[in-house]
Amino acid sequence: xxxxxxxxxxxxxxxxxxxxxxxxxxxxxxxxxxxxxxxxxxxxxxxxxxxxxxxxxxxxxxxxxxxxxxxxxxxxxxxxxxxxxxxxxxxxxxx
Amino acid sequence: xxxxxxxxxxxxxxxxxxxxxxxxxxxxxxxxxxxxxxxxxxxxxxxxxxxxxxxxxxxxxxxxxxxxxxxxxxxxxxxxxxxxxxxxxxxxxxxxxxxxxxxxxxxxxxxxxxxxxxxxxxxxxxxxxxxxxxxxxxxxxxxxxxxxxxxxxxxxxxxxxxxxxxxxxxxxxxxxxxxxxxxxxxxxxxxxxxxxxxxxxxxxxxxxxxxxxxxxxxxxxxxxxxxxxxxxxxxxxxxxxxxxxxxxxxxxxxxxxxxxxxxxxxxxxxxxxxxxxxxxxxxxxxxxxxxxxxxxxxxxxxxxxxxxxxxxxxxxxxxxxxxxxxxxxxxxxxxxxxxxxxxxxxxxxxxxxxxxxxxxxxxxxxxxxxxxxxxxxxxxxxxxxxxxxxxxxxxxxxxxxxxxxxxxxxxxxxxxxxxxxxxxxxxxxxxxxxxxxxxxxxxxxxxxxxxxxxxxxxxxxxxxxxxx
Numbered sequence: 001x002x003x004x005x006x007x008x009x010x011x012x013x014x015x016x017x018x019x020x021x022x023x024x025x026x027x028x029x030x031x032x033x034x035x036x037x038x039x040x041x042x043x044x045x046x047x048x049x050x051x052x053x054x055x056x057x058x059x060x061x062x063x064x065x066x067x068x069x070x071x072x073x074x075x076x077x078x079x080x081x082x083x084x085x086x087x088x089x090x091x092x093x094x095x
Numbered sequence: 096x097x098x099x100x101x102x103x104x105x106x107x108x109x110x111x112x113x114x115x116x117x118x119x120x121x122x123x124x125x126x127x128x129x130x131x132x133x134x135x136x137x138x139x140x141x142x143x144x145x146x147x148x149x150x151x152x153x154x155x156x157x158x159x160x161x162x163x164x165x166x167x168x169x170x171x172x173x174x175x176x177x178x179x180x181x182x183x184x185x186x187x188x189x190x191x192x193x194x195x196x197x198x199x200x201x202x203x204x205x206x207x208x209x210x211x212x213x214x215x216x217x218x219x220x221x222x223x224x225x226x227x228x229x230x231x232x233x234x235x236x237x238x239x240x241x242x243x244x245x246x247x248x249x250x251x252x253x254x255x256x257x258x259x260x261x262x263x264x265x266x267x268x269x270x271x272x273x274x275x276x277x278x279x280x281x282x283x284x285x286x287x288x289x290x291x292x293x294x295x296x297x298x299x300x301x302x303x304x305x306x307x308x309x310x311x312x313x314x315x316x317x318x319x320x321x322x323x324x325x326x327x328x329x330x331x332x333x334x335x336x337x338x339x340x341x342x343x344x345x346x347x348x349x350x351x352x353x354x355x356x357x358x359x360x361x362x363x364x365x366x367x368x369x370x371x372x373x374x375x376x377x378x379x380x381x382x383x384x385x386x387x388x389x390x391x392x393x394x395x396x397x398x399x400x401x402x403x404x405x406x407x408x409x410x411x412x413x414x415x416x417x418x419x420x421x422x423x424x425x426x427x428x429x430x431x432x433x434x435x436x437x438x439x440x441x442x443x444x445x446x447x448x449x450x451x452x453x454x455x456x457x458x459x460x461x462x463x464x465x466x467x468x469x470x471x472x473x474x475x476x477x478x479x480x481x482x483x484x485x486x487x488x489x490x491x492x493x494x495x496x497x498x499x500x501x502x503x504x505x506x507x508x509x510x511x512x513x514x515x516x517x518x519x520x521x522x523x524x525x526x527x528x529x530x531x532x533x534x535x536x537x538x539x540x541x542x543x544x545x546x547x548x549x550x551x552x553x554x555x556x557x558x559x560x561x562x563x
């Protein structure tokens with residue numbers, strides 16, 4: 001069973017602002033799901049390598065070069081920024 | 096003449112035979128959507144202007160005697176986590192309520208090149224996290240076969256649109272069953288392609304080692320046509336591969352029936368319908384062999400560690416700073432994150448982000464994440480081994496019939512169990528085709544045909560035979 005403090009800590013790590021009631025609900029839900037997930041402890045994983053790829057592809061690389069974007073393309077992105085100033089993305093104080 | 100109940104093939108023949116125009120075809124669907132969408136809420140938004148302008152181009156090409164592709168003029172519905180330039184793209188979430196896609200996903204670029212007509216964007220579980228389309232921030236989609244029931248999910252809007260003749264075919268995405276389970280619940284065909292067969296560029300990521308885009312359609316042949324158009328390597332998705340689809344020339348097959356998929360907990364009516372179809376298929380000269388996928392029982396637990404881990408990372412980008420829902424109250428940037436994410440994500444998405452954050456956090460990583468990846472290796476080896484002796488594996492898609500709206504919403508674990516038969520396939524990266532195999536009253540039952548990596552040709556052939 002997760003504690004209330006652990007649940008609050010996870011919410012903080014995940015940057016989710018949650019109410020007291022929501023914390024209580026997730027404490028219960030996550031505990032139940034983690035209880036189910038414990039089933040994995042029954043599996044014999046001795047000597048098994050962790051999964052990385054379902055198909056064999058390796059080192060898919062591209063040239064590290066700048067691609068030009070049109071003014072219109074940039075405007076499509078810029079127009080969706082919640083707060084801007086003089087054409088720059090604006091954020092609140094970071095400290 | 097009702098223009099909205101054609102298969103892709105029939106519509107194509109009608110268009111090139113000049114029985115009707117692409118604009119008439121698109122118009123018939125758009126009018127029907129306007130009249131009937133409120134009943135089932137398959138579509139979140141309609142793109143009438145885009146559809147009409149695309150249809151006009153197809154009509155011009157046909158008028159000039161050009162040889163047009165099979166998909167030209169075919170009206171299609173697109174799941175709302177796939178970007179269509181200039182259209183709203185919400186992924187079923189409030190956090191992306193005002194987001195307008197700035198470019199076309201690779202699959203959309205391809206469909207447009209083939210002349211397919213885009214009717215609109217379909218409802219889905221928020222960020223594809225759900226098995227009923229009930230976690231959408233915009234409302235519940237209803238199953239057209241019985242409107243008191245869910246259409247399945249997460250691609251429930253796309254499946255319902257195909258089933259209700261509100262599109263010719265649709266695109267969905269499948270991370271743990273999100274194409275196949277709604278296809279099954281709505282009685283249509285759905286393909287989860289081999290991992291890497293279709294580019295995901297422009298599809299909002301949920302769990303990147305599992306996500307695949309695929310078609311939902313009225314027939315196996317139609318699903319194959321759409322898959323043929325969207326597949327292929329893409330420099331914008333490093334996991335996509337330029338494979339040659341295996342060719343299939345055979346007509347008789349050896350089918351593996353996994354004993355772990357016919358167990359206690361499955362609705363006996365579902366089991367009977369699937370077995371009846373399999374026995375029929377055996378009588379037509381195919382061979383059935385019982386096989387074992389011994390690690391199947393761990394798939395769901397494995398999935399909920401891997402998928403939520405990847406989701407907690409993929410969804411970190413929704414921060415209220417660059418786009419989407421932003422709550423600017425409070426002090427400093429930290430409060431913008433907390434409030435925008437806390438208020439913008441719905442309950443199921445927050446639950447999965449929390450779970451993923453926990454299993455990746457210091458002290459738990461080896462116990463959960465690394466263990467799950469090892470179990471995933473075992474699950475994939477089960478399939479590799481089974482495919483040494485069979486051409487394909489057939490299993491039910493869902494352990495139950497479509498359930499009632501609201502029935503599983505208070506119990507997340509019960510909802511997760513809806514995906515118990517579909518999840519291993521994503522973990523192993525193999526393709527799987529869901530096809531209807533009978534009905535209990537008005538409610539469809541479906542089975543899935545699971546193939547070897549990049550062997551879609553064989554499962555399409557088996558699906559076609561079973562459909563006939």
